[in-house]
Amino acid sequence: MPINDTAGVPSCDGALLTDLYELTMLQAYFERGMNGLAVFELFVRTLPPQRNFLVAAGLEQAIEYLTALRLRDDERDWLHRSGRFTPAFIESLADLHFSGDVLAMSEGTVCFPNEPLLQIAAPLREAQLVESRLLNLIHYQTLVASKAARCVQAAANKPVIDFGLRRAHGAEAALLSARASYLAGFAGTATVPANAWFGIPLFGTMAHSFIQVHDDELDAFEAFARAQANNTLLVDTYDTEAAARKVVALAHRLRIDGIEIRAVRIDSGDLGEHARRVRAILDAGGLRQTQIFASGNLDEYRLEALQRQGTPIDGYGVGTHVGTSADAPYLDCVYKLQEYAGRARRKRSEHKATWPGRKQVYRYVDGSGHLLHDVLTLATDQQDGMALLTPVITAGQRIRPPVPLDQARVYCKTQIEALPAALRAMNGTRPYAVTIAEPLRALTREVDRSTTRATTPDR
Amino acid sequence: MPINDTAGVPSCDGALLTDLYELTMLQAYFERGMNGLAVFELFVRTLPPQRNFLVAAGLEQAIEYLTALRLRDDERDWLHRSGRFTPAFIESLADLHFSGDVLAMSEGTVCFPNEPLLQIAAPLREAQLVESRLLNLIHYQTLVASKAARCVQAAANKPVIDFGLRRAHGAEAALLSARASYLAGFAGTATVPANAWFGIPLFGTMAHSFIQVHDDELDAFEAFARAQANNTLLVDTYDTEAAARKVVALAHRLRIDGIEIRAVRIDSGDLGEHARRVRAILDAGGLRQTQIFASGNLDEYRLEALQRQGTPIDGYGVGTHVGTSADAPYLDCVYKLQEYAGRARRKRSEHKATWPGRKQVYRYVDGSGHLLHDVLTLATDQQDGMALLTPVITAGQRIRPPVPLDQARVYCKTQIEALPAALRAMNGTRPYAVTIAEPLRALTREVDRSTTRATTPDR
Structure with missing residues (x-):
């Protein structure tokens, strides 16, 4: 990456298309030898007042990004020049690639707050590094698809x-x-x-x-x-x-x-x-x-x-x-650690607490396919609804060809037609029911107890 | 440009990074042999309610885009494949490049509605083709710089x-x-x-x-x-x-x-x-x-x-x-024809009428450099204020090296410090005075008379 000073439009790819803190954390993980299996989930915390549902989008770009992830030579040179990282750490990135598993909602799926759109299970350094660009890709297309779906309804x-x-x-x-x-x-x-x-x-x-x-x-x-x-x-x-x-x-x-x-x-x-x-x-x-x-x-x-x-x-x-999704130009979209080295994790920050653990979303529909409600639960809690998160990358390999865009478009149409009419309206309505299953609630209590223990000695 | 169907992130450059209608119009101009000198100006029509001023930005990217403008081989192939254009027209684009003149406000300049940020004088096909990407580049950086300047004030x-x-x-x-x-x-x-x-x-x-x-x-x-x-x-x-x-x-x-x-x-x-x-x-x-x-x-x-x-x-x-400039995620930013083949032009659409002709903005300041008012006038009406539009490209050639970003940043700081305090506040205030000079008003009346003549026969 040459320093251009002010001119031109930068290329928009590479492993370093990320926030500095991802790299800083990777350096610290490297020094501690921490690279256990980390599970992150990407989801939207709340809906803007003007939205009754979201349309998941951007997955194909996310898959391309993950499967192409490599550190270019010019990026390695930049890491050295920056003076922020040790040579040993930089050399450790020479073989960087994404080797994890990804489950995701198909593009065009109608979805709701707290439901993971993407679930990444990968060695910590990989799962952490990709946070910024994954959010950047999924957030924007989901934002636009959700707004555009409303225009299609209105027209x-x-x-x-x-x-x-x-x-x-x-x-x-x-x-x-x-x-x-x-x-x-x-x-x-x-x-x-x-x-x-x-x-x-x-x-x-x-x-x-x-x-x-x-x-x-x-x-x-x-x-x-x-x-x-x-x-x-x-x-x-x-x-x-x-x-x-x-x-x-x-x-x-x-x-x-x-x-x-x-x-x-x-x-x-x-x-x-x-x-x-x-x-x-x-x-x-x-x-x-x-x-x-x-x-x-x-x-x-x-x-x-x-x-x-x-x-x-x-x-x-x-x-x-x-x-620009002008009336709601962003979603409260986040990428949060749910599990590390086999233990469920949870953030408890005020108004930003998350449900811990590796999850699944089950959708229940009536006889004509209309949406009734969703259940957010642990991946281990198998239910008889339709599981919305399905594998798209296994051990770093794409496990299916890209879904043709026209096919995803037809699927999206059926998804929106299956929505309760009130949710398709332009004005706000009673939120669609996403139930938190008891096993997930139980895990949350358990994580809180253990975290409170782990963090109490200082008080 | 290969058709990827759904995967990947497209490259963001090329002569065809434009709206289809620009190409359609170019085909029609080609068939009529119309390629006279066209003058377009890029400006913001009105301020969002939450803004008292704008900060011009994105010029360096615009200059890079214009001076690099060429039709790639894969783009030419796409034009053929699309079936929308005649072979003669496509071949006429083989030597496409930007050969015109550009005047612009320096990046970091504080500016106001109706003041051109950019003035393009070029053969019609070039000046028309670049509309979409020029707006895309200047609009977004100006939007963000204008919002960021408020945050800097507030902090x-x-x-x-x-x-x-x-x-x-x-x-x-x-x-x-x-x-x-x-x-x-x-x-x-x-x-x-x-x-x-x-x-x-x-x-x-x-x-x-x-x-x-x-x-x-x-x-x-x-x-x-x-x-x-x-x-x-x-x-x-x-x-x-x-x-x-x-x-x-x-x-x-x-x-x-x-x-x-x-x-x-x-x-x-x-x-x-x-x-x-x-x-x-x-x-x-x-x-x-x-x-x-x-x-x-x-x-x-x-x-x-x-x-x-x-x-x-x-x-x-x-x-x-x-x-995302969340409280005002877009500006009413447009690129309008002001003159063609030596004659001033004007759009009179309801609430979207523009001032015709090739213009200049003069800024008047007090003894300590504080902004007093601006005058929007014809380029030919020389005044003794500071002219804000200065040449950056002449006959297709960049006439100065890129302004280092840190230098533009210092200039921007002095610009904002020179604003009346009320304009620097977070809440709305009386708008800054941008006077329309009499020669510009006179030209507008003249253009209206001649356009009315040209368009009346049918009534």
């Missing part, structure tokens, strides 16, 4: 497209947001490399600048329609209804050449009011097939309002609000 | 450290957030590659897991203190005050071996109350030099409250709230 059956690149927090966010929102039911994205990397369908219209570089709006419409068979004309640059009338005139002229105006886009003002007027103009002009697409500061609340009013909008572009 | 003279990697929106966000927050006055970051790439000072403590893997808290403290000369012990895993008493006992024992306890960290509960009690315990135990470091869901509002109460905290770790 009823109308397609929603991700327009988030420009205001996503960096390029990685834009690409992973395109992925997570597609997983959660978006119809596609405008972000080009999201097609190249993830195979996500691309959609695009035109910008106001296209209208503006032409001296005449009608001329701009015609140029675009002739260049793009699959065209959407942006009608709000100057006067939305006047532009719609131009579209009608143009459409009649272009029909002679076999060119159709597929859609118009409205991006400002009262979208519902403009859509109704534009629809009337298009219909009166014989353009019943021409669709209306809307964008501009949209989120699930505005989508729901537009749908409730029966607005004649055929599709939505949603950018900033999903890519 | 008075106490150091603030970026802890944001785990909940930043992806790795690029984490790294650019470390950079933007350091630019705005943070003392450093915990994100390791931010040191390697940007030279930002690193800080780190320990995680709760370090305490938990040891059977005894005191034993964990001792192991860490012996392994790390520059140690900070986390005291809130079980019982904060009990842990502080253990630190005192340990410190006396370690002093024999020449080891000091540099600091303790409190991460939960009522930070002010715990800090006062821990300070008393440390002082009574003779550890007046041992500092108290606090973290846990902190933002500028909590920092200000803690400082106002005179809490004995010596430094703060701030993560999620700055990395």
